[in-house]
Amino acid sequence: MIRYGTSTAVAVMLLLSAVSTVAHHSFAAEYDQNKPVSVKGTVNRVAWVNPHAYLYINVKDDKGKLTVWAFELLSPNALARQGWNNKSLVYGDEVTVEGYAARDGKLLADGSVHANSRMVTKTDGRKVYVGSSLEATPAPAGRGQ
């Protein structure tokens, strides 16, 4: 990934542009914005699938027990337009992922913990914005039709 000395103004512009790239489903019906999560681990893989790509993170607790988290990303087409490619995050990258927990609290079929992501931070401080359907779905109340 290209390193950019990005100004806040540019970053805001890019984030605003991201608004138009998501919203396949209602965020609020699937994730809970009142349950933010922050997970530190290593990249297991990025699944380039529709309607949302998924970022799988290996997380080990103090006793060495491994848990895999599955974070919903934007869709592959939207990620591509933001400059993502298949080398943006690769196996073994150490990252911190911030996002929101799934409402139902259920594991996915493969046993991974289900969440929505909005930002990935690498160990060198670089952030990879991954978007969130939270920011694209007008809230159920107060924001028109």
Place this chain on the structure above:
Amino acid sequence: MRTAAASLVLLLAVSDLRGQAPQAPVAPPSTGNSMGSEKAPTGPTPRTPEGKVDFSGVWDPGSTFFNIGQVPLQPWAEALQRERRANLSKDDPEGHCLPAGVPRISPFPQKFVQTPKLIVLLDEGNVHSYRQFFLDGRGHATDTFPLWMGDSIAKWEGDTLVVETIGFNEKTWISGQGVPHTDALKVIERYRRPDFGHLEVEITMEDPAAFTRPHTFKRGFILLTNWEIHEYVCNEFNIDKDHLVGPTP
């Protein structure tokens, strides 16, 4: 609505990034214009050899995809929308990888393919779908079954392409917030390309069975000069549908 949404994102953006420069929050758009983040290309309105406005191109709806204004609903339709909103839009057909319908569009680009007698509109998402705007003078199909994307006929009024669409099923939502319609819905779209880089459409919806009066709103698109529509196979891994639980999981 748009202002509120933009403010939310602005807030998120500033809270994320303040005091953390220089960093790379995100890679730059890989090609040309990308989802409205750059200015539209400039130049005169292109025309076909026949002298008609040429709408050909890949068009980015930017954030206007969900701006439809306040649709004047009849009480039963208002009640249905209220119920859908109370359920946090968990049953939105789009979340289940079904077509957006008309005039709803996805946040993804659309491509116009134009010939003298037929204009085809290709949707990248929410599912790959297409609309056919027949310009050969035919009338509406009279024997059709209910359609997700309706039956469209088109005509030129000067430089404006006027598309009339009827024949809908009642399954689609007009917005992600659950605005309903019936099979009486008629949609009139008036497309203009005022210059090279912009496409504008004025949309009027009539539904005497669900609305109290016709409703008109506008959308604007920007030409993407270095981007094709992209593959988007919604049903590939739509695990969302099993987890769209709404307020009471």
